[in-house]
Amino acid sequence: MTQARPRFGCIEAGGTKFVLGIAEAHGAVLATTRIPTTNPADTIAAVIEWFKANGPVDAIGIASFGPIDPDPASPRWGFITKTTKPDWSGTDFAGRVGRAFDVPVGFDTDVNGAALAESRWGAAQGDDVAVYFTVGTGIGGGAIINGAPIHGAQHPEMGHILPRRHPDDLDFPGVCPFHGDCFEGLVSGPAIKARWGASLSELPADHPAHKIVAWYLGQLAMSVQAVLSPRRIIFGGGVMATPGLLEAMRSEALRLAKDYVTIIIEPPALGDQAGLLGGLALAQAAFTTGQKPWV
C-alpha cells in the first residue's frame, strides 16, 4: 500500500479578498479560487464549502490579515483580535475551519506567512533572519528567525512604528485610526490617496510624492535593519509596484544609515503568490507538528 502525498489547504485571508488553494508542494498548486471578504459568517462558510468540494486535505494553513492570536497555547488561538475591519473583531476564524475538517491547522499573519514562504522558496532562502513587508491597503511586516516566524507577546506590527516626518510633509495628520501618522498612516495606499488624491503610480514621475514615499520607506527599512539585522528585507504589495520606487527607497535607506549598517532591499521572488504560499508553508508546519489547538 502506498501513502499518497499529503495535500495541503492554503488560505491567504486578506481584507478585501480571500485566495484559497490546494497544493502538494510549492509549484504543485492543484486548484485555486478567490472569494470576496464579506462578513465573518458568510466568508468562513464559503471557505469551508470550497475545501469540502475540493478536498480532502491533510492540513490547512491560514495567512491572515490581523491582528490575530497565533499562540496555540491561548484559549483565543485562531481569533482575529481587535481589528479596524468592521464585524471581524473577536472572530473565531482558524478554530472554526479546523473543527470543520479535523486536520492540523497553522495560523499566522499574512506577512509572517509570506516571510516564511520567501525564506523557504523565494528571495530569502537560507537567511537566518529575514523580513517581509507589504505596502498596500496597510503596511505590515513579518519576520523569520532560524526558520520560524516571530510571535512573542503577539506578532510584529511593524507598520505602526512612528517615523520621523519628512521636512516637506509635516502637515498631513495621517490616516491610522490608532496612531495617525505612523508609517501605515503616512505611506500606505489609502494614506497616499488621502494626501495626494491618487495612487502613487498615477501621479506624474516628477511629483514630490515619489521622493517623500521613498524617503519614509527607506527610513522604515533602516529602523528594521537596526532592530533585527536581517540578511535582506523584501518589500511587496500594491504601492511597491510603482516604477522606480524600490530603487529610490534603497538609496534613501543607505543614505539615512550613513554606511553604519548594510541594508539589502529586494522585491518578493514569489510575486503575487507569496501570500498563498505563506498558507502552504504554514500548513506544512502544522502537518509536521500535528497541532489542533481547538481540541
Place this chain on the structure above:
Amino acid sequence: MTQARPRFGCIEAGGTKFVLGIAEAHGAVLATTRIPTTNPADTIAAVIEWFKANGPVDAIGIASFGPIDPDPASPRWGFITKTTKPDWSGTDFAGRVGRAFDVPVGFDTDVNGAALAESRWGAAQGDDVAVYFTVGTGIGGGAIINGAPIHGAQHPEMGHILPRRHPDDLDFPGVCPFHGDCFEGLVSGPAIKARWGASLSELPADHPAHKIVAWYLGQLAMSVQAVLSPRRIIFGGGVMATPGLLEAMRSEALRLAKDYVTIIIEPPALGDQAGLLGGLALAQAAFTTGQKPWV
C-alpha cells in the same frame, strides 16, 4: 574517576573597563577583577595574564562592546569591526584569547550577552522573545529569540534608529558621529551631558530633561515592540538609574502605542551582573558546541 564541574572564563568587555570572572554556574562566581580598557594589545594581554593566573578554564565567553563580527563562519569572527573607539577598529579580540587557551570561545555583543543572561537567570526567564537595552555611554539593544541571540547580517544596532523629535527638543543636533540625532545621539549619557551640562540624575526633578528623555525612551520601546513583539523589554545602564525614569518611560511608551500593542518594561533582575553573566552564558553555549572558529 569523577569529572570536575566545568569552569568558565567570563569577560564583560566595556569601552572604559573590562570585568573578568571565573564561574562554575550562575551564582557560583569564584573570582572576579576589573581592568581598565586601554589600547588593544595591552588590554588583551592583561586579560590573558589574569586567566592564566586564575585558570584553568574549560570555555570562555566574551560579551563585548561593538560593533563586532560574531559569525563563526566568517574569517573575521572575533574581531571588533569599525568602532568609534580609538585604536580598536579591526582588532582580532576573541581569536587572540582563544588561541592563548585553546578552549571553546563564545563571542557576542555586550547587550546580546546581557539579554541571554536575563533570559536564562533574570527577568526574561521563559520568554520566547526578549529584549535588553543599556542606556549609558551609548544605547545598545540585544534580543533573544527562542533561546538564541539575533545575528543575521551582523547584530542589532538598536540605538541607531532615527526617532521622531520631541517638540521641545528640535534644535540639538545630537552627538552620534554617524547619525547625529539617532536615539544614541539624543539620549545616551554623553548626549544628555552635551545638551544640558549634567547627567540626568544631577538635574533637578522639575527640569524638562526628565520628560524629554522619558519620551524618547518610551518611543524607542514602542518601536522595538512593533518590530519584535517581545514579552518584555529590559532597560538597564547608567542613565536608567535616574529615579523615576523607568516609570515615566513606561507611561510614555503606552501613551504613544495608543493601546494597540502591550509594552512591558522592566529593570534588569541581574543588575550590574548582567554583563559578566552574559559572558558566562556565552561561555556555556560555546562549551556545548565546542566552537573554536580560529582553528
